[in-house]
Amino acid sequence: xxxxxxxxxxxxxxxxxxxxxxxxxxxxxxxxxxxxxxxxxxxxxxxxxxxxxxxxxxxxxxxxxxxxxxxxxxxxxxxxxxxxxxxxxxxxxxxxxxxxxxxxxxxxxxxxxxxxxxxxxxxxxxxxxxxxxxxxxxxxxxxxxxxxxxxxxxxxxxxxxxxxxxxxxxxxxxxxxxxxxxxxxxxxxxxxxxxxxxxxxxxxxxxxxxxxxxxxxxxxxxxxxxxxxxxxxxxxxxxxxxxxxxxxxxxxxx
Amino acid sequence: xxxxxxxxxxxxxxxxxxxxxxxxxxxxxxxxxxxxxxxxxxxxxxxxxxxxxxxxxxxxxxxxxxxxxxxxxxxxxxxxxxxxxxxxxxxxxxxxxxxxxxxxxxxxxxxxxxxxxxxxxxxxxxxxxxxxxxxxxxxxxxxxxxxxxxxxxxxxxxxxxxxxxxxxxxxxxxxxxxxxxxxxxxxxxxxxxxxxxxxxxxxxxxxxxxxxxxxxxxxxxxxxxxxxxxxxxxxxxxxxxxxxxxxxxxxxxxxxxxxxxxxxxxxxxxxxxxxxxxxxxxxxxxx
Numbered sequence: 132x133x134x135x136x137x138x139x140x141x142x143x144x145x146x147x148x149x150x151x152x153x154x155x156x157x158x159x160x161x162x163x164x165x166x167x168x169x170x171x172x173x174x175x176x177x178x179x180x181x182x183x184x185x186x187x188x189x190x191x192x193x194x195x196x197x198x199x200x201x202x203x204x205x206x207x208x209x210x211x212x213x214x215x216x217x218x219x220x221x222x223x224x225x226x227x228x229x230x231x232x233x234x235x236x237x238x239x240x241x242x243x244x245x246x247x248x249x250x251x252x253x254x255x256x257x258x259x260x261x262x263x264x265x266x267x268x269x270x271x272x273x274x275x276x277x278x279x280x281x282x283x284x285x286x287x288x289x290x291x292x293x294x295x296x297x298x299x300x301x302x303x304x305x306x307x308x309x310x311x312x313x314x315x316x317x318x319x320x321x322x323x324x325x326x327x328x329x330x331x332x333x334x335x336x337x338x339x340x341x342x343x344x345x346x347x348x349x350x351x352x353x354x355x356x357x358x359x360x361x362x363x364x365x366x367x368x369x370x371x372x373x374x375x376x377x378x379x380x381x382x383x384x385x
Numbered sequence: 386x387x388x389x390x391x392x393x394x395x396x397x398x399x400x401x402x403x404x405x406x407x408x409x410x411x412x413x414x415x416x417x418x419x420x421x422x423x424x425x426x427x428x429x430x431x432x433x434x435x436x437x438x439x440x441x442x443x444x445x446x447x448x449x450x451x452x453x454x455x456x457x458x459x460x461x462x463x464x465x466x467x468x469x470x471x472x473x474x475x476x477x478x479x480x481x482x483x484x485x486x487x488x489x490x491x492x493x494x495x496x497x498x499x500x501x502x503x504x505x506x507x508x509x510x511x512x513x514x515x516x517x518x519x520x521x522x523x524x525x526x527x528x529x530x531x532x533x534x535x536x537x538x539x540x541x542x543x544x545x546x547x548x549x550x551x552x553x554x555x556x557x558x559x560x561x562x563x564x565x566x567x568x569x570x571x572x573x574x575x576x577x578x579x580x581x582x583x584x585x586x587x588x589x590x591x592x593x594x595x596x597x598x599x600x601x602x603x604x605x606x607x608x609x610x611x612x613x614x615x616x617x618x619x620x621x622x623x624x625x626x627x628x629x630x631x632x633x634x635x636x637x638x639x640x641x642x643x644x645x646x647x648x649x650x651x652x653x654x655x656x657x658x659x660x661x662x663x664x665x666x667x668x669x670x671x672x
Contacts, residue, residue: 184554204560205557205561208559208560213559214558216555220552220554220555221552221555222547222552223551224551224670229544230548232541232544233545233556233559233561236560241540241541241545241561241566242569243540243542243570245542246536246541246542247533247536247537250536250540253536253540257540260541296559300559
């Protein structure tokens with residue numbers, strides 16, 4: 132039951148800034164793990180390393196016993212890890228449905244020649260894809276907004292859509308970058324309920340989160356990151372009740 | 386009557402070029418100013434193959450298209466590595482390089498004097514000499530191109546390209562191979578431009594470097610901007626409209642010596658005006 136996702140000795144520097152320093156941690160299958168820490172602690176950098184957007188200077192990441200080192204982002208998605216972005220990065224000119232369809236795995240007609248020479252086959256496959264994407268949208272509660280352009284969705288709906296896009300890839304490990312930030316109370320409840328539901332369906336979640344209330348409510352385990360290093364890990368209660376960590380988190384400079 | 390036929394023939398050829406440019410610039414977001422160079426290579430290849438009686442028209446078109454597919458992939462490769470702004474400069478350089486080769490490689494291209502006496506197109510052993518036959522050939526090719534473009538746009542490939550234009554990183558995060566999609570778009574654009582070149586060479590029976598220079602590339606961009614990016618209608622309207630412009634200018638009584646300059650001036654004004662006041666063109670979406 133160990134080593135679902137493990138990172139060992141990650142080092143990342145941007146010029147003189149050491150974003151990650153000997154950073155090691157593990158994530159267990161089927162749990163919601165929250166990654167917390169002050170700004171600049173390296174949370175998003177960890178996401179970038181795991182998903183292949185950033186190559187660490189040293190250290191390795193392995194997923195279900197397989198090393199992800201040197202793998203391209205698309206290969207890592209195929210291996211079963213998908214991510215969302217803090218700044219959403221939705222395709223704002225496309226509809227919610229199209230945003231999800233793009234993320235469905237390998238599709239007939241993604242090659243121009245197939246599109247030209249097998250149009251009927253492609254059209255048929257498209258119908259199926261659309262149904263599949265609708266199911267994903269329905270799952271996150273956005274079915275009614277399927278045909279709306281992203282720019283017309285509320286911020287909360289856009290956040291849900293980023294999760295839908297991650298789900299559409301079929302990944303079993305979802306890396307969510309601040310899914311709850313900037314949300315109204317109602318939207319917050321909605322996304323927390325969604326995350327718990329995903330967990331009950333067998334997904335594993337690694338979540339960057341600032342809101343301690345959210346962390347307390349959803350996290351099985353908390354990884355506390357400080358200056359690019361894993362400083363502590365434990366249950367939300369353990370982490371939140373540790374005065375040293377609270378000091379770092381709420382004003383370490385003081 | 387002949388005037389209208391040759392206008393329609395030329396416009397049909399430019400529609401293929403418009404589709405090519407739209408696919409690359411409008412849809413995939415690879416801002417190339419060297420599409421006229423690819424167009425030229427297609428034209429010279431077909432001219433060479435027909436003049437030397439190496440093969441007949443259709444196989445020559447296939448060879449030219451295949452070559453332009455490879456060429457366009459090769460010259461857009463920098464765009465797959467560096468992003469947007471840098472690539473404009475790169476492709477500008479490629480266009481200048483191509484013009485230099487067209488102008489100076491006298492043995493292959495006839496240099497600045499061009500290649501006269503290119504044989505007319507032939508289909509299944511029958512030579513197409515009348516302008517009526519040619520217009521049918523070119524409109525037919527245009528129709529095929531339009532159908533292909535339409536099919537591409539409505540397929541997942543089209544959606545993927547749109548997504549890439551909006552946010553490459555997010556497409557990669559969705560597990561898609563961005564590089565392969567861009568290469569495919571460049572390849573399709575190359576095929577369109579190459580076959581347009583072949584039709585152009587056999588239609589005019591004379592080609593020289595001036596048809597494939599930077600001005601020509603900018604004309605193609607103007608067509609896409611005025612017609613409208615990312616739509617089939619835009620790719621058709623742009624060429625038909627802009628190619629009518631020289632004819633309209635002849636109706637207004639201006640000396641022939643300044644007609645060419647006036648045309649460039651109008652293209653420039655159109656580009657600026659559309660970018661400022663109607664960035665989506667007449668029938669398209671914002672570039």
